[in-house]
Amino acid sequence: MDHFPTSWGRQRNDAYDAYNTYPLHQRPNPGHDAFADSVQHTQQPIVTGTSVLAIVYKDGIMMAADTLASYGSLARFKSIQRLHSVGTSTVIGASGDMSDFQYLQSILDELIISEFTEGDKHELGPEEIHEYLSRVMYGRRSKMNPLWNSLLVGGKKDGKRFLAYVDLLGTTYTASTLATGYGAYIALPLLRTAVEGRENDLTEEEARKILEESMRVLYYRDARSLDKYQIAIVNDEGVTISEPQKLVTSWGFAEGIRGYGAQTQ
Amino acid sequence: MPDGSFAHPQQRQFNPYSENGGTILAIAGADFSVIAGDTRQSEGYSIQTRYAPKVFRLTDRAVLAVNGFAADGNVFVKKVKQRLEWYRHAHAKDMPLRAIARMIQTMLYAQRFFPYYVYNILGGIEEDGSGAVYSFDPVGSYEREACRAAGAAQSLVQPFLDNQIYFKNQQSLPGQSRPLHLPLPEVLSIVIDSFTSATERHIEVGDGLEMYVVLAKGRSIQGLESFRGVQELTPNPDGDRVFVIRRELKKD
Numbered sequence: 001m002d003h004f005p006t007s008w009g010r011q012r013n014d015a016y017d018a019y020n021t022y023p024l025h026q027r028p029n030p031g032h033d034a035f036a037d038s039v040q041h042t043q044q045p046i047v048t049g050t051s052v053l054a055i056v057y058k059d060g061i062m063m064a065a066d067t068l069a070s071y072g073s074l075a076r077f078k079s080i081q082r083l084h085s086v087g088t089s090t091v092i093g094a095s096g097d098m099s100d101f102q103y104l105q106s107i108l109d110e111l112i113i114s115e116f117t118e119g120d121k122h123e124l125g126p127e128e129i130h131e132y133l134s135r136v137m138y139g140r141r142s143k144m145n146p147l148w149n150s151l152l153v154g155g156k157k158d159g160k161r162f163l164a165y166v167d168l169l170g171t172t173y174t175a176s177t178l179a180t181g182y183g184a185y186i187a188l189p190l191l192r193t194a195v196e197g198r199e200n201d202l203t204e205e206e207a208r209k210i211l212e213e214s215m216r217v218l219y220y221r222d223a224r225s226l227d228k229y230q231i232a233i234v235n236d237e238g239v240t241i242s243e244p245q246k247l248v249t250s251w252g253f254a255e256g257i258r259g260y261g262a263q264t265q
Numbered sequence: 266m267p268d269g270s271f272a273h274p275q276q277r278q279f280n281p282y283s284e285n286g287g288t289i290l291a292i293a294g295a296d297f298s299v300i301a302g303d304t305r306q307s308e309g310y311s312i313q314t315r316y317a318p319k320v321f322r323l324t325d326r327a328v329l330a331v332n333g334f335a336a337d338g339n340v341f342v343k344k345v346k347q348r349l350e351w352y353r354h355a356h357a358k359d360m361p362l363r364a365i366a367r368m369i370q371t372m373l374y375a376q377r378f379f380p381y382y383v384y385n386i387l388g389g390i391e392e393d394g395s396g397a398v399y400s401f402d403p404v405g406s407y408e409r410e411a412c413r414a415a416g417a418a419q420s421l422v423q424p425f426l427d428n429q430i431y432f433k434n435q436q437s438l439p440g441q442s443r444p445l446h447l448p449l450p451e452v453l454s455i456v457i458d459s460f461t462s463a464t465e466r467h468i469e470v471g472d473g474l475e476m477y478v479v480l481a482k483g484r485s486i487q488g489l490e491s492f493r494g495v496q497e498l499t500p501n502p503d504g505d506r507v508f509v510i511r512r513e514l515k516k517d
Contacts, residue, residue, distance in 0.1 A: 043279060138336055141281050142379070165313070169283050170336035173306050173314040184311055 041145040045097035047071050049082045050224045051183030052093035053214055054152045054163055055191055056176040056199045057207035060235035061154035061163050063091055064211040066219070067244050068226035069098045075226065083232040085239040087112050089157040090126040091232040092133070095180040096149035096168065104147060107136065126155025126162040126234075130172070138170025150180035155234045182222045187214040204233070216247050282334050282382045283308055286469030288416035289319055289330035290459060291388035292430060293396035295446040296481040300328040300388035300398075301456050302416075303464070303514060304473035306335055315472040315516065322498055323349055324359040326505035327389035328477040329369075332416035333403065334382035341381050345369060362389045366399040366407060373405035380404050384415040390505050394481045396446070411446075418463035418470050425462070429455050449478070449488030457512065464514045474512040481505060 047069050054063040069077035082101070083093045086108045094101040111132065115124055124132070130153040140146050146168040154163045164174040176199045177191040194210045195202065202210075211231060219225050227247040233240045255261035289302040306317035320330045321342050329345065331338035348368060352360045360368070366387055373381060385401040400413040412430045414422035427433040432443045447455075456476055463470040478489060482505050489495055489508060498507045 041279070134336075138340060141279075141336075144279055144281060146279060146281075169281065169334075170340070171283060171285070171308070171313075171334075172336065172339065173317050175314040175316075188311075 045100075045148040047076060047098045048224070049080065049095045049098055049101070050222055051179055051181040051187065051218055052082065052095050052150075052152050053183050053187050053191065053211055053218075054093065054154050054178045055195045055202075055207055055210065056161050056163050057195075057202040057204065058200055059204060060156040060233060061091075061161055062204075062207045062211055062234075063093045063152060063154050063232040064215055064229055065093045065095070066215065066226040066229040068224070068228070070224045073224070075224075078226060078228065079244065081230065081241075083230050083241050084108075085232070085241060086129050087115075087124050088238050089123070089234060090129045090153065090155035091234055091239050091241070092129070093152045093154075093180075093232070094149050095151075097147070100147040100149050101151075104133070104136070104149070104151075108133075123157075125157030126153055126164075127157075129153055129155070130162070130164045130166060134166045134170055134172045137166050137168060141169050152178050152180060154232075155239075156236065159236075182225075183214075183218060186221055187218055190214050190217065204235075212247070216249060219247055219249060283336075284333065284382075285313070285335040285338075286417045287319055287332055288414065288418040288422060288460070288463055288467070288470050289332045289384075289386055290412070290414040290422055290426070290456065291330060291386045291398040291400075292412040292426070292452050292456065293388065293398040293410070293446070294449060294452055296390075296394060296396060296484045297449055297452075298328070298388040298390060298396040298398060298479045299449075299452050299456055299476060300330050300386065300479070301460065301474060301476040302330050302332065303460060303470050304475060305469065305471050305514075307469050310468075312472075318475060320475050320477050321346075322477065322507050322509075323365065324389075325499050325501070325507060326359070326479055326481075327362050327365050327387065328479055328507065330386045330388070330415075332384045332386075337381040338383045341372070341383055341385075344372065348372070361392050362387070362397055362399075363391060363409075365389075366409070369399075369401060370405040370407050373401060373403065377404050386413050386415055388477070389479045390481045394483075396479070396481070414459070418467040421463050421466055422459045425459055426455070450491070453478075453488075453492065453510070460512075460514060471514045472516050474514050476510045476512070478508040478510065479505060480508070 049069055052065040065082040067079050068075055069080040084105050085091050148168050150167040152165055163178055165178050166172045177195045179188040215229050219227050228244045230244055231242045286307040287303050287305055291300040300320055302319035304316045306313045319332055323329050331342055349360055380403045382403055387399040391397045398410050398413055399407055400410055401407040412426045414426055437443055460474045492510055496509050498509055
């Protein structure tokens with residue numbers, strides 16, 4: 001009798017392991033999976049979000065993202081929330097594939113619930129959430145089936161501010177200013193000059209202004225962005241994600257640019 | 266399609282690797298070992314962060330530097346530390362350096378067909394009290410050496426070390442012999458010079474420098490006391506001791 005359930009229902013090969021002496025993990029694998037060809041892995045993102053920005057300031061951290069989910073160059077969903085609170089002291093912001101992000105949201109919400117049901121009064125903080133996320137992301141990349149996102153994780157717990165990055169490869173790092181996507185090229189230099197060395201002095205108002213200005217620059221230059229954005233704040237009071245707000249922009253200067261305004265060849 | 270553009274379905278393969286720059290090096294002395302790395306993490310032309318450590322203390326007498334794909338590096342260090350903890354619980358002592366080296370080769374080779382894209386340099390003190398450096402390739406080939414550089418600026422730093430540590434291409438005066446091991450202050454200056462030079466000429470090197478110094482049991486801190494900002498990481502001055510020295514590097 002073959003006592004291993006994984007072998008039940010399969011053709012017995014008496015030539016190999018006739019006396020059933022091989023341990024379970026060394027058993028011959030079940031040939032090939034007939035369905036393997038039909039299993040699809042994410043090869044590219046489909047509905048995508050663009051940059052997320054985040055900075056550390058005096059009382060905590062602040063994060064910003066617009067509300068657009070693009071389908072290629074089509075502005076497909078114009079009111080998608082890309083900032084998500086996890087527990088009471090963490091916020092995550094996502095760029096990249098929005099369905100993968102919504103899957104991550106459901107995983108994290110389940111995680112928070114299962115931790116809550118322990119009833120031990122312990123809560124996961126931003127550091128734990130970031131560690132967990134990076135393990136999920138690295139695990140999926142190692143299966144060659146990545147979750148196609150760049151994520152920022154920020155928060156404040158026990159008086160300690162935390163800001164970190166994780167992406168589809170499982171690459172992680174922390175810094176006082178972070179940006180994903182085009183933001184890493186366009187907004188990050190602005191954020192670094194405004195924030196680095198002033199992390200403990202910046203007020204909420206100043207921080208908000210720095211992010212708003214960076215979002216405006218991004219909206220002017222990033223063709224996959226929107227003038228509607230949200231700001232998330234984590235401070236001692238907990239997580240606050242603002243209602244969507246509109247960027248004030250002026251395009252008057254563009255009239256004189258050849259290729260935009262009336263043509264004067 | 267007439268032009269054959271859809272003759273074969275398009276397949277774009279996901280690339281699970283990346284390269285995050287930076288450089289590491291280690292030099293063994295007679296009764297000490299120095300393991301160093303810069304703290305910049307980059308991808309392409311972007312600096313991701315100015316402080317991401319690449320050098321990690323494993324035990325009171327072993328320090329590991331990792332360089333290459335940062336995600337693999339962090340996971341690998343985590344697994345090495347876990348195995349060392351299990352060893353501690355099983356045997357009530359720290360794993361000896363040469364055993365850590367062999368364990369690292371086994372762990373790397375276990376991933377032979379989906380490798381950790383990481384170059385490892387292990388430095389520390391051997392059971393006989395001598396300073397040692399072990400260097401590895403991503404699939405586990407390893408050897409014990411007196412010095413090794415790896416990473417983005419390996420091609421800049423290694424020839425310099427060959428010249429300064431192994432005295433390659435140096436003519437000695439008649440009747441004079443070369444020392445087998447350099448004293449600690451000399452080694453530390455060579456390490457600092459290596460990194461300032463690499464920072465000048467390589468865009469992926471810079472921001473900060475972390476130098477770990479492992480001293481053999483019973484050795485005085487002679488050669489370290491003159492250095493500013495030396496921080497001891499080991500609680501017990503009677504055994505092997507680990508120190509860290511941090512320096513700024515150019516940030517451009």
